[in-house]
Amino acid sequence: DAGVTQSPTHLIKTRGQQVTLRCSPKSGHDTVSWYQQALGQGPQFIFQYYEEEERQRGNFPDRFSGHQFPNYSSELNVNALLLGDSALYLCASSPRTDFYEQYFGPGTRLTVT
Amino acid sequence: QKEVEQNSGPLSVPEGAIASLNCTYSDRGSQSFFWYRQYSGKSPELIMSIYSNGDKEDGRFTAQLNKASQYVSLLIRDSQPSDSATYLCAVAGYSSASKIIFGSGTRLSIRP
Numbered sequence: 001d002a003g004v005t006q007s008p009t010h011l012i013k014t015r016g017q018q019v020t021l022r023c024s025p026k027s028g029h030d031t032v033s034w035y036q037q038a039l040g041q042g043p044q045f046i047f048q049y050y051e052e053e054e055r056q057r058g059n060f061p062d063r064f065s066g067h068q069f070p071n072y073s074s075e076l077n078v079n080a081l082l083l084g085d086s087a088l089y090l091c092a093s094s095p096r097t098d099f100y101e102q103y104f105g106p107g108t109r110l111t112v113t
Numbered sequence: 114q115k116e117v118e119q120n121s122g123p124l125s126v127p128e129g130a131i132a133s134l135n136c137t138y139s140d141r142g143s144q145s146f147f148w149y150r151q152y153s154g155k156s157p158e159l160i161m162s163i164y165s166n167g168d169k170e171d172g173r174f175t176a177q178l179n180k181a182s183q184y185v186s187l188l189i190r191d192s193q194p195s196d197s198a199t200y201l202c203a204v205a206g207y208s209s210a211s212k213i214i215f216g217s218g219t220r221l222s223i224r225p
Contacts, residue, residue: 042215104156
């Protein structure tokens, strides 16, 4: 049973560029949440998707957007990258029947130079 | 005031002893409480969830919740070197049922 997968593992971008991160949920899960984790901090909730719609959103600017596909996989897009966007981006999947049963993927380490 | 507060540590505990990790939260409407373990360079892993006041035990782990004091703790009995990790406290509010707020984590080090 495959767990949550994320790609790419690492990414280096320049300020002002745009980036797309990808996530495939654990088998049987239909809900995907995205988090940003800066060094030494806990994960910060960005948004959550199920039924291909954004259902909840944290305190992140509109530069952060997402999408969920019919197969439940998801993308996180960040436009106009800032140095402060450098972080580990985590995807977590859960069944809609239990949002809190979250399984995290290995994350994508984004470095903005 | 941070929504979920934890002592950043590091907390150093001798092998075989009890490690006690604490967390306070600000939203009185919070209904669900979680402890995650995160090894260095890895992603968080859910180890305990608790929803009612009192204690909940799972193997060497005990979660304790006191909603009146807005306090949740995690006890690890018979601490092992493999327990050395960062422990993240997370809280979910009733009004935004699916949004989980994490603390910054406590680094735990088990010394042989």
